[in-house]
Amino acid sequence: MAHTVEAHENACVPKRGEPFRILEMPFSKAENIVDAAIVDGKVIVDKDILGDEQVLYDWPAVYVLDNGKKAYVGQTTNFTRRMGDHGRNDEKRGFTRANLITHPEFNQSVIIDYEHKLISLMAADGKYELTNKNNGWDECDFFSRSIYDEMFEDLWEELRGIKLVDKTIAEIENSEVFKYSPYKELNLDQKVALEKILSAVLDAQKTNRALCEPIVVDGKPGTGKTILALFLLKMLKDRAADKDDELFGKRIFLVEPISSIRKTVKEAVGVIPGIRKKDIIGPYDLVKLEYGLTTDGHPGIDICIVDESHRLKRFKNLGQQNSNYMQKCALLGMEAATTTQVDWVLKTCKLPIFLYDSRQSVLPSDVEHHTFSDRLGDSFEHPIMLDKQMRVKGGNRYLDYIEDILKEKDPIIQEFPEYELCLHKSFASFNESFVEHLEYAELTRMVAGYGWKWNSRDDDSRAKTDIHIDGIDKRWNSMTENWVGEGQEDEFYANEVGCIHSVQGYDLSYAYVIFGPEICYDKQRQAIVIDQVRYFDKNGKRGSTPEDVDAFIRNIYYVLLTRGIEGTHVYVYDAALRKYLSRYMDVVD
Template identity: 50%
Template sequence: MIQVATEAESPKGAPFIVDRCDFLAGGCIPLEYSSRDIERDKLENWPMVYILANDEEAYVGQTTSITRRMGQHGANPEKKDFTTVNIIFNREFNASVITDYEHRLIQYMHGDGRYRLANKNDGMTDTNYFSKSKYEEMFEDLWGDLRQCNLAEKTLEQIEESDVFKYSPYKGLNIDQQIALDEILTAIGTKESISQPLVVEGMPGTGKTVLAIYLLKRLKDDDTYKDFNIRLMEPATALRKTLRKALGTVSGLSAADVISPADLAKPKYGFRGKGKKGFDIVLVDESHLLKRRVNLGTQFGNFDKTCAALGLPQGSSQFQWILSQVRLPVFFYDPLQSIGPSGVIPKELEHDLGSALQNPIRLESQMRVKGGKRFLVYIEGILSGRSPEPQAFAGYDLVFHEGFRGFVDAFEKDLRRSSLTRMVAGFAWPWMTKPGRRLKPGETHVDHDIEIEGIKLRWNRVQENWVGLGMEAPDAAREVGCIHSIQGYDLSCAYVIIGRDIRFDSGSGRLVADKANYFDKNGKNTATQEELDAFVRNVYYVLLTRGICGTHIYVIDSGLRRYLSRFFPSIGA
């Protein structure tokens, strides 16, 4: 009887060998290479990963025959500028592992910034395989070896907390995202048969921005779309600047690929005149933040100028700007993240999008919050007044603080562990420390905006890239972020202060907004009480779903604190 193993053998953690030799015209591996640490027969037939490099650029690949693959690359004119090939060997490699490692190396080397990567991003998926968790641990050892070989500079932890990594077009797509990608690519068709608007809908953390960025590079790299004018639109100023900086380093992309709604009227981006659609495909991220002509503060003039340039009536919304200028807009949308009266109203979307909004492409899998989709549904249920049964979320640090001193102490502890930990709050305090704010007669300068139990804090000094600033400036990391500085960003751990802008109404059993204690003027002017209730609840929905590893909560109002405490595990002062 032939004995057959009933279980595959897990990897034991064999050491990596990283060998470097010249990358020659013709792609031959030098004969003297046989004296190195990798046996010659393994060069002919063994799964490996490799890095082609010169002083500035690199290309990552995987193969089951390094000699044959180098011959192919040597015959490719696109690879002629590379000078070295760095071969990565491990006796425990298999086909699944090298595919995973190829994708990991592309992601982390791009985030590291030592090289500009020549890779495209088609085929980047997040797939499972046998003993993947063990190979993930082994990858940390490989990365250490690459740093010793000067092929990388930063630690994995440093890279993972960078904007370049978080907003990378080299992310592996999950099944939901891959299905959505296929639907979008099918809908695009040819330039002559381009389809109708599309809507991609998903809760926070389902990867809407990741998919939009991935799709931008995928389309830009594909010669089929070389004559298309393709852009990524980011309505939020702070996130737009972050994406321009992050994507400006990506091969095949530039900062100019990321536009604002007003850029639709600028010839340098593709505007061809009134009534002409100069944009073929625009991927509209955070489309719930598109604005209409309501509560714009100092921006009414610029808004009206753009309407006029596009040949649209003065009251047209940014959503209508897009429909007038773009042949195929793809809207990445979450209705629960609309936070003020200036946002495009659902009725307008329903009128112009019809079936696209009624039958959106849905993203369901949770990529951000370790509490999973169940946590987001739980938070939404609490805020909407449905009073769900109390739940626990294993592996997710969810804490309700009875005392503010304990809240701040826990924050400091987490901040030391992760520089992406931040305090955030609803707009329940006026911005007294706002740069350039004029003092009223008799008013004296103050150095804080918020005081709770004798602890003084100030609002975020800037809205643009406040999260990133805190990684370099300790004072900024200890500020309190408002909704406008945090929407669209991820945090390692979110410390949420719920102010007096929201309270529990025992009569109706619902959470309602307190207009007198809500200090976002553009967020409340012209809003009815019912609308304001929804906006403020949405603000806290966004704040409470930023934390990847955990969410800590402190509530100012005693009545609301009593109500909410039954939903969350509490700790004392």
């Protein structure tokens, strides 16, 4: 029978003061070690030299191979044997240098963790193009992990010192390339989802059916749907490039319906081997001969991963895209009025994988929940679930709390010790706090509901403003594509106010959310109400019932209030609504 053994109070913990050993050597010599020691950083082949050979033959280590342009990161408990293996591998023969990294307190769990950290950070650092695949990445805990995490920060600075990497960890972690990197450790939820998806993918390859049962992954904001999508894309693309794999030659694409996210992801994966920018496509690309459209009517894409699928469109309020939408439907032999982009996916892809969250549908043009259910059937009704919160430090409890507040369920007042949630009495206080947070957390952004006209839309002078509150003037986002990222390069953009279309799908350090004049509190009815006259997103309300617009606007605020990683600060334009929300949030002057 298994039983628990408690660690002794004097159990060995790593000593942070112990130095790392980083040994650099030509790869041509490292691969041919027979008996050697490391002396002054050089490999000396001499079986009579003793003292340091343990780090070569019998000690946990991580290593980096490089040739000045490309790099490969690995871990081993026998460096000599591992270099011999690499020396016989055609893919590794192009490397010219081996960098061995070891420490007296290393163990197997630590080197696996450090390998993953190095791959994830070096891929986004950009000094080298990494050649690693991303299979086998599982999140796990181990003894004294927090201390080893601190030690890794010291190691990274040492690697910067020897010019093996360039940027600081903080710089990398604030970059879009890092946030959208497929080199990530998966949590248990994501791992289970990945295994279910891979099983379904492999089963589908054994059938001769033109279309396979769709796969649906459902998760709230911040549960890692996009991370899973990119991880899956990288893994499947690597397998499709392997002549010995059953997925060899399969055509695999990622559909990103939100144009701003699509542009950001394209740029992020541009440095990832095995993924091309043109592997990231929009829904309209599905109906092109180079992608999903074929002359014989059969699907042109084998596996299609659809991220943010709740933002796929139907034929309603499409504005300038109306004509294009009808043309695409005609090419597929479908009537625009009864066709959605879900139908496009099902027509052009043999095996579609939808990542979905009904709580993030924010426009009348978005495909309705019941249509997903009708088209996808049992797969939609019984999806693969992602539950673990990865973005908001307030966790799922915070997301549920926000949802209950917006739906007026009068939730029990909650506190979030690890998360800043507060309501500002004045806009001056709100704005001052925003400026302070932006100083040290550069992904802090101010966002709002569409309660003001976009007068500055065509203003290139940067002089016009749109939002005027208590003598303070603000301007709407000058762009929708990559507005969050552009704010890291230009503080002008960082000080603008983003609308829903500029921030959906993005992570923010701190979200400063303005409840605009379109959402109010009716004291007589004792209810939150929507003033459609003061809601200025024309495509967000044209042809919709008041009930639908009400639901869309509440969803918009749900999305805005779930962007912040570290915290959410709130200002409410309507005084009555401000007083109502003060029941549920700490109020600051």
